[in-house]
Amino acid sequence: xxxxxxxxxxxxxxxxxxxxxxxxxxxxxxxxxxxxxxxxxxxxxxxxxxxxxxxxxxxxxxxxxxxxxxxxxxxxxxxxxxxxxxxxxxxxxxxxxxxxxxxxxxxxxxxxxxxxxxxxxxxxxxxxxxxxxxxxxxxxxxxxxxxxxxxxxxxxxxxxxxxxxxxxxxxxxxxxxxxxxxxxxxxxxxxxxxxxxxxxxxxxx
Ligand code: HEM
Numbered sequence: 001x002x003x004x005x006x007x008x009x010x011x012x013x014x015x016x017x018x019x020x021x022x023x024x025x026x027x028x029x030x031x032x033x034x035x036x037x038x039x040x041x042x043x044x045x046x047x048x049x050x051x052x053x054x055x056x057x058x059x060x061x062x063x064x065x066x067x068x069x070x071x072x073x074x075x076x077x078x079x080x081x082x083x084x085x086x087x088x089x090x091x092x093x094x095x096x097x098x099x100x101x102x103x104x105x106x107x108x109x110x111x112x113x114x115x116x117x118x119x120x121x122x123x124x125x126x127x128x129x130x131x132x133x134x135x136x137x138x139x140x141x142x143x144x145x146x147x148x149x150x151x152x153x154x155x156x157x158x159x160x161x162x163x164x165x166x167x168x169x170x171x172x173x174x175x176x177x178x179x180x181x182x183x184x185x186x187x188x189x190x191x192x193x194x195x196x197x198x199x200x201x202x203x204x205x
Contacts, residue, residue: 003096006184010092013188017195018044024199064197069126076122083116088187095180113159120152144193151186154178 022040047053061081069077090109094101101109131142158179162172 002180002184003098006092007096009184010187010191013191015041017191021195021199060198064194073122073126076119076126079115080119080123083112083119084186084190087112087116088183091180091183092187095183110159110163113156116152117156120149120156124149141193141196144189144196148186148189148193151182151189154182155186158182 018041019037022037047056065081066074066077087109090105090112091101094105127145131145133142133146158175161167162175162179167175
């Protein structure tokens with residue numbers, strides 16, 4: 001049930017965010033792009049499955065996620081992005097196929113926590129001021145940043161509490177559910193954050 005819900009909500013979010021970008025950026029200036037949403041979606045699907053998909057993903061990752069950080073901070077941002085991606089793939093991947101996370105993938109998932117948690121703390125310290133609610137450019141992106149931090153905090157606290165022999169069986173089950181739902185919420189948040197980043201400022205602004 002959770003697996004199906006997670007898969008469908010990620011698909012719906014992907015299409016919804018694409019529609020939002022289509023409506024937001026479609027002006028007369030870019031008349032060469034498809035005018036109907038299905039045409040735009042087909043063009044995007046072709047780009048995502050075409051031979052240049054890896055280069056364009058790497059280019060986006062580098063330009064928008066890594067480059068804004070100076071010096072060795074780039075490595076911290078890369079560690080957070082890679083750690084989160086791999087943890088989401090192992091955690092939600094297993095939830096979607098309906099098999100409990102176990103064996104080597106579980107060990108990799110827990111081990112990646114040692115990359116995810118410290119790099120998240122470092123990025124939070126570095127970027128908190130830029131995304132502060134009182135910052136001049138605070139907006140949707142800042143809101144998504146803080147929502148992601150909240151989900152990540154829930155993920156880390158629930159995982160630690162699940163692994164320590166401090167809670168009853170009932171509490172362990174509840175922590176597991178909190179961990180799963182926080183995982184889904186964090187992925188949806190990250191998708192929205194990336195869409196807002198990729199859309200950039202309004203072309204007609
Ligand atoms: C410090 C970070 C994390 C640690 C230590 C951790 C640890 C764990 C552990 C021990 C489990 C197994 C629970 C059980 O079966 O009883 C688990 C499951 C899970 N984790 Fe994490 N996790 C972390 C972060 C994340 C992140 C960032 C995501 C995704 C964005 C995530 C998604 C999931 C999901 C979806 C499950 C459930 C898999 C299933 O249905 O069997 N986790 N995690």
